[in-house]
Amino acid sequence: MIEFINVSKVYGETVALLDVNCYIDASELVFLVGPSGAGKSTFTRLIYREEVPTRGAVVVDGVNVARMRRREVPFLRRKIGVVFQDFKLLPDKTVFENVAFAMLVTGASRREINRRVPEVLEMVGLADKHKAYPHQLSGGEQQRAAVARAIVNEPRILLADEPTGNLDPDTAWGIMELLLEINRLGTTMVIATHAQQIVDALGRRVIALRDGQIVRDQLQGVYHAR
């Protein structure tokens, strides 16, 4: 589903990724770990083509997105949901509108939106908050809304860049369980995280980055190498 082939990304003098090779299968869940500045964000941004690699190929769903034309990018993005540490909700739109927004821009009809959005809000546990504005929600609820927006178009891939970074441990667990549930339904998932306890407890595949290079890739991994 996702393949990095000899990928390097250089910003001016700074090397963000250096000669990265890895393969992530469909429906797989991968934790991306490593200290700040190790290249985790760059890794995810290359997948949804927010960045273009300096060298190498990033193949997503059979297409090298590094060589994709600009006007094809929106259609790649519709196959990929993204969740951020800071939620990135629109403050002047309700939860429903924030989620509907992602469908609207892809040209969905009002009827499709009215059918699909409540379904997704139900799934993330926000059915009763659909009329609330982001500032009326707790951090965990805001992240649930962001997850709902990320999955509303039924993407093949979900990327999460430190999705629990702003949340207390209990809330973080709630979000992580939601992401696991989505993964169980078949969505390929890459989660960049510092949540050591969660990574250690789940024992899923871990790719560890340091100074832009993959230093460890374990199938039943933990946060720190033992």
Next chain:
Amino acid sequence: MRANAWGYVFGEALRSLWRNGFMSLASVTTVAICLAVLAIILLVAVNLQYMASFVESQVEVVAFVDGSVDRAATRDLEARIEALPGVREAVFVSREAALERLKEQFGEHRDLLAGLEDPEANPLRDSFEVRLAGAQYAAAVAGELERMDGIEEVMHRQDVVDRLLAITQAVRTGGLVLVALLAAATVFIISNTIRLTVYARRHQVGIMKLVGATDGFIRWPFFLEGLMLGVLGAAVAGAAAWMGYDLVVETLTAAIPFIPILEQQPLLGNLMQLLLVLGAVIGAMGSTVSVRRFLRV
């Protein structure tokens, strides 16, 4: 795009128009001022030209017959005038015929002339309308006529025509330069308004890109906002020009009933269309500038 998406695009443009309140008002006002100036210039220019052609279509030289000359002698006078070099034809217009003509020009105000049919009361004079073989003979013929016995006064209108045409030309040239400058300023102000919108909505644009909105979809609301600013300004300018022209025509024809001035229609209808198109073009240009420069999609 689907109706649903268009609904969103229009809604966003309108919301933004409202949210930018003051800047929107400033933009609409500048568009309106720019186009109102253009409208005034155009209306003045077409009317000047109309006046010039109206005057030109009249006889080129008019010779008024001395009141002491009797009707029989005018035959002789006519022959002498037609014998002058450069004269193509001399048409005798009796004072009665002149009165009839004046009544026609007065149109619905003709009752003002009531009672003048009495030969004693008719203030008009017999005259000859002298058509020339060419405009270049006007001065010479006018000079000859003035020296002729039985001719009281000579009017020759070529100078009037020339002056009107010169003024028309000046109004047009000066006006177009002024309008071009105003239009440039207007495009600039609209592009600034749209730039503010782009800035205010940068997060939203980022999220739109993230969830797979096409560049075109992202650009539409901004483009439409500029278009709306331009068209609104044009509508204001058009309405002002319409009312202003009505007022001017009413006032002028009340004061000078036979003044040659163009009818409101189809002139104002055409002007309105022109203004709306120009407003749309100015608005679209302004927003395109900003969308290109500031909306990095």
